[in-house]
Structure formats: C-alpha cells, structure tokens
Amino acid sequence: MNTTTFTSSELMTINAARLLRDGDVVFVGVGIPNLACNLARRTHAPNLYMIYEAGVIGARPSRLPLSIGDPTLVSGAAAVCSMYDIFTLYLQRGNVDVGFLGGAQIDQFGNINATVIGDYQHPKVRLPGSGGSMEISAWANRCYIMTPHQKRRFPARVDFHTSAGFLSGQGERKQAGVRGGGPQAVVTNLGILTPDEAGELILSALHPGATVEQAQENTGWPLKVAANLRRTELPTDEELRILREELDPGKIYLK
Amino acid sequence: MNKLCSLSEAIAQNVHDGDCIYLAGFTHLIPFAAGHEIIRQGRKDLILARATPDLIYDQMVAAGCAGKVIFSYMGNPGVGSLKVLRRLVEAGRIEWEEYSHFGMITRLQAGASGLPFLPMNQTAAPDLERANPLYRRVTDPYSGKEVIVVPPLHPDVAVVHVQRADARGNAQIWGIIGEQKEAAFAAKRVVLTAEEIVDEAVIRSDPNRTLIPEFIVDAVVHVPYCAHPSYTQGYYDRDNELYLQWDEISETDEGVQAYLQEWVYGLPDRAAYVEKLGAETLARLQVPPRLSGPVNYGEY
Numbered sequence: 246m247n248t249t250t251f252t253s254s255e256l257m258t259i260n261a262a263r264l265l266r267d268g269d270v271v272f273v274g275v276g277i278p279n280l281a282c283n284l285a286r287r288t289h290a291p292n293l294y295m296i297y298e299a300g301v302i303g304a305r306p307s308r309l310p311l312s313i314g315d316p317t318l319v320s321g322a323a324a325v326c327s328m329y330d331i332f333t334l335y336l337q338r339g340n341v342d343v344g345f346l347g348g349a350q351i352d353q354f355g356n357i358n359a360t361v362i363g364d365y366q367h368p369k370v371r372l373p374g375s376g377g378s379m380e381i382s383a384w385a386n387r388c389y390i391m392t393p394h395q396k397r398r399f400p401a402r403v404d405f406h407t408s409a410g411f412l413s414g415q416g417e418r419k420q421a422g423v424r425g426g427g428p429q430a431v432v433t434n435l436g437i438l439t440p441d442e443a444g445e446l447i448l449s450a451l452h453p454g455a456t457v458e459q460a461q462e463n464t465g466w467p468l469k470v471a472a473n474l475r476r477t478e479l480p481t482d483e484e485l486r487i488l489r490e491e492l493d494p495g496k497i498y499l500k
Numbered sequence: 501m502n503k504l505c506s507l508s509e510a511i512a513q514n515v516h517d518g519d520c521i522y523l524a525g526f527t528h529l530i531p532f533a534a535g536h537e538i539i540r541q542g543r544k545d546l547i548l549a550r551a552t553p554d555l556i557y558d559q560m561v562a563a564g565c566a567g568k569v570i571f572s573y574m575g576n577p578g579v580g581s582l583k584v585l586r587r588l589v590e591a592g593r594i595e596w597e598e599y600s601h602f603g604m605i606t607r608l609q610a611g612a613s614g615l616p617f618l619p620m621n622q623t624a625a626p627d628l629e630r631a632n633p634l635y636r637r638v639t640d641p642y643s644g645k646e647v648i649v650v651p652p653l654h655p656d657v658a659v660v661h662v663q664r665a666d667a668r669g670n671a672q673i674w675g676i677i678g679e680q681k682e683a684a685f686a687a688k689r690v691v692l693t694a695e696e697i698v699d700e701a702v703i704r705s706d707p708n709r710t711l712i713p714e715f716i717v718d719a720v721v722h723v724p725y726c727a728h729p730s731y732t733q734g735y736y737d738r739d740n741e742l743y744l745q746w747d748e749i750s751e752t753d754e755g756v757q758a759y760l761q762e763w764v765y766g767l768p769d770r771a772a773y774v775e776k777l778g779a780e781t782l783a784r785l786q787v788p789p790r791l792s793g794p795v796n797y798g799e800y
Contacts, residue, residue: 301676312577320790328551337621360598373573375628376552377601378600380620422624423623
C-alpha cells in the first residue's frame with residue numbers, strides 16, 4: 246500500500262500492465278500501451294516480447310519512443326522486417342498473443358471506432374482511421390483497450406466499425422470466423438470492463454475510490470455489474486517509480 | 501549506367517501532372533525533399549498514396565498538388581491529427597480512398613509481385629469494405645470460405661529515400677524497412693534519393709542489405725537530410741519538435757501557407773533548407789554510432 250497520489254493515466258497504465266503475462270508476444274502501440282508493456286517487462290513479465298507494427302521484433306527501446314517508427318525501437322532489437330511481413334508472418338499467422346487498441350468510441354460489445362464521428366462520406370469529425378487496428382483486433386489472441394471513462398467514448402453503438410469486438414454479441418464474432426479472441430478488457434480510469442458470455446462489456450473491477458454509480462453514469466448503455474465485482478490493488482510505489490523515473494520522466498504520456 | 505542527377509531534374513523528368521505517386525517510408529526515411537521539390541515545380545492533380553500521409557502530404561495537399569489521397573492512417577504520428585487533410589475531408593473538398601495498413605500494404609505487395617490481386621483473411625469489421633469498393637470478396641476455392649481481396653497498386657512513380665546507393669541505383673536500407681521495396685517494385689518509375697552515394701564495391705560487399713536493384717531505378721539523387729523532419733537510421737534523429745509544431749502551424753491555412761513560403765517556395769533546394777535548419781538543429785538531431793557486428797560472406 247502507499248499513500249501517494251497518482252494520475253488517471255498512471256492508474257490505467259499500471260492496470261493494463263498487470264493484465265500482461267510473462268512470455269506474451271505483444272503488438273505494441275506507441276504512447277500508453279508502450280509504457281504498460283515496458284512496465285510489465287520491468288516487473289512481473291521479464292520475458293514479454295514486444296513487436297511493433299513498423300516491423301520491429303523483440304524491441305528493447307532505451308528511450309521513450311515518440312512515434313510508432315521511432316529509431317530507438319530498432320537499435321538493439323532482435324529483428325526488423327517489412328510491414329507486409331509483420332502483418333502476415335506475425336499477425337495473420339497467429340503469432341501475436343496481445344494487441345492494444347484505442348479509439349474515439351467503444352461500444353457495448355467492444356467494437357471500436359477510430360475512423361469518423363457521423364457519416365463516413367460527410368464526417369462531422371474525421372479521425373485517423375484504422376492503421377493496424379482492423380487486423381490486430383481480428384487476429385491477436387487477446388486485445389486490451391485503454392480509455393478514459395466518458396459517456397461520449399462509450400456509446401451503445403459505434404458510428405463506424407473500424408475494428409471488431411463482439412459485433413452484436415451472442416456469438417456473432419465466433420460465427421464470423423476471425424481467429425482472435427477479441428477484446429478481453431477495457432481499462433478505464435474508474436475500473437475494468439470485461440466481456441460477459443454474450444460479449445457484452447460489463448463492469449468487473451473498480452479502482453480504489455471509484456463507485457459503480459460513477460461507472461454507470463459515464464457509460465452510454467445500461468452498464469451491468471459482475472456478480473464478483475472486485476477492487477483493483479492500489480498502484481505500488483515500485484510501479485509508480487518505474488513509470489515516473491525510468492519510462493516517462495518527461496511526463497509526455499503520463500500527464 | 502550512371503543515373504545521378506539533381507533532384508529538380510529527377511522530379512521534372514519523372515513526376516507529371518495527374519500521376520499517382522508514392523513517397524515511401526513508414527515514419528522512417530520519408531523523402532520530404534522530393535515532396536518539397538514537387539511543390540516548387542507546381543505539380544497538379546496528383547494522387548498521393550502513402551500508408552501514413554504524414555506531414556509531407558499535408559503540405560503537398562495544402563500547396564494544391566493533389567486531387568486525391570490514398571491512405572491507411574491519416575494522423576500526425578505520435579501527435580494527433582493531420583489537420584490540413586482533416587479539414588479538407590470534413591469539408592468534402594478532397595477525394596480519398598482508405599484502407600487498413602494491411603489492406604494498403606497488400607495492394608503494394610500485389611503490385612510489386614505482378615499479381616492480379618491478393619487475399620487477406622476476414623476481419624469481421626466490414627464498414628471500410630463497404631466504404632471502399634476496391635475491397636472485394638472471393639470464395640477460396642480450397643476451403644469454400646470467403647476471403648477479402650484487394651487489387652494491385654501501381655504508382656506511376658515511387659520516391660524512395662535510402663541510406664546509401666551507388667550511381668547505378670543499387671540501394672541499401674537498414675532500420676525500419678516499411679514498404680520501400682514493395683513501393684519501388686510496384687511503381688512504373690523509381691526515383692531514388694540517398695544520404696550517401698557510394699562506390700558499387702561498397703554495395704557488393706554486403707548484398708543482403710540491398711533492397712532495390714539498379715534496373716528498376718530511373719534516377720539517383722544525392723540528397724543529405726532528405727528525410728528531415730522524419731529520420732534516417734544511424735544518420736540523424738526524428739525532429740519531433742517540428743512534428744509537434746506542425747500541430748500548431750496547421751491550425752490555420754495562413755499558418756500552413758506561411759510555412760510553405762518560408763521552407764519550400766522561399767528556398768531553391770534541400771541544401772539551402774539544411775543550411776537554414778542551422779548547426780544547432782543539426783547537432784540536436786545527431787546520433788552516436790552503434791555499429792553492427794561484421795559478417796563474413798567468404799571469398800569464393
């Protein structure tokens with residue numbers, strides 16, 4: 246236990262890191278997912294294997310990468326390959342355990358929108374689009390999402406399916422025949438949502454101090470609560486120290 | 501054949517109004533100098549293809565070079581939106597064609613391999629498939645299941661920046677190799693820019709590192725710092741400050757035009773750009789060496 250304070254992004258990063266298992270092959274995104282992976286590697290998962298969509302395999306960045314193709318990812322990596330190879334030999338072939346996803350909207354069934362708010366042809370807000378996420382969500386064994394818990398980010402249905410969660414639930418993802426298991430957890434600043442048997446995201450954990458009511462008020466669908474709702478452990482001094490002193494001393498991502 | 505020429509000659513001879521062009525490089529080795537020269541030469545109605553349009557296509561679009569973009573991630577990498585492109589798309593003032601990274605790269609792979617299409621496994625996220633009619637489905641004749649296919653992409657011109665090349669166009673890249681090889685083989689014409697022009701013997705001392713062979717290359721240009729503000733592995737770092745500044749510069753059309761005036765129209769070539777960057781910036785982007793272990797090819 247500690248009595249120090251921490252930020253929402255530190256809390257999300259630490260809880261996402263705890264979801265990673267030693268030996269996982271992780272398709273890492275830049276920013277907070279990168280911090281979570283490097284934190285896991287320095288704590289409980291020393292054999293975490295990080296690969297990046299730019300085509301870097303077994304990266305061990307010695308500084309904080311500022312873009313998905315940062316040169317620090319290459320120096321000291323195990324291998325470098327083309328983008329076609331990373332998406333085929335590694336991802337499509339089934340060699341990736343974990344993918345991290347993000348987006349402007351995540352719906353009741355874990356589907357993600359990172360493309361447009363509003364109509365595709367006449368968007369109200371044009372977002373960057375899929376990048377690697379359409380295939381990562383389909384073919385990585387497990388996917389994790391980190392996002393602030395806000396109603397506008399959690400609509401009942403996304404405006405555009407950039408990447409698939411559990412579609413409309415009820416086994417629809419399985420029927421679609423994609424190999425990956427889909428989103429396994431959405432880590433927010435209030436708690437953790439996980440899919441139930443039908444693929445609906447329900448509240449399965451609350452962070453210290455957060456309430457069920459807060460989570461429900463900030464979700465755009467009637468958020469169910471798991472029968473065995475748990476409390477996450479407080480961030481430890483060691484986790485916070487690694488994040489603040491080793492991984493992001495300039496507070497570039499951990500604002 | 502010696503294909504060395506100036507960047508202005510290479511662009512004048514190989515890039516024409518209405519062409520589909522691919523300035524290659526995934527975050528790494530983006531040939532900004534070539535994009536700026538295309539702007540200076542006033543090309544119009546280009547189709548700009550790149551997985552990540554990056555700052556260079558934001559700038560080329562703002563300069564009026566393009567009628568259409570083909571892309572798979574329209575963001576300022578590590579920063580946020582590409583605001584020029586975003587404003588134009590939201591206003592319906594530019595045509596676009598969109599893929600996921602894998603869809604985009606598979607188009608290049610099909611183009612580079614001389615194939616009529618390439619299949620990909622389904623993703624259960626069909627909205628982009630609906631939005632872009634070039635995504636199609638065919639039945640896998642072996643399993644009877646549907647696979648997604650995309651057609652080849654054959655840019656009229658690919659511009660590829662490399663660490664080193666010889667005067668004939670044999671080119672070596674290390675670090676992130678993204679889609680450079682595929683773009684070069686897929687394109688009808690290839691313009692090569694290089695940090696260093698080396699003797700053919702240097703290339704032949706390490707043939708495994710050669711991604712592009714001379715006979716698909718049309719022009720070879722010596723352009724140090726061609727990739728700034730992106731980077732060249734082992735030569736200089738990414739100028740992240742400029743990527744952050746672009747987020748502010750591109751808030752307004754006036755900001756963008758002022759930038760183009762200062763850094764593109766107002767300068768004759770890349771050498772002048774590098775001089776304008778100044779010693780302090782170049783020192784900030786310097787990287788200490790980290791050499792690979794030598795390999796022994798054997799004297800046979």
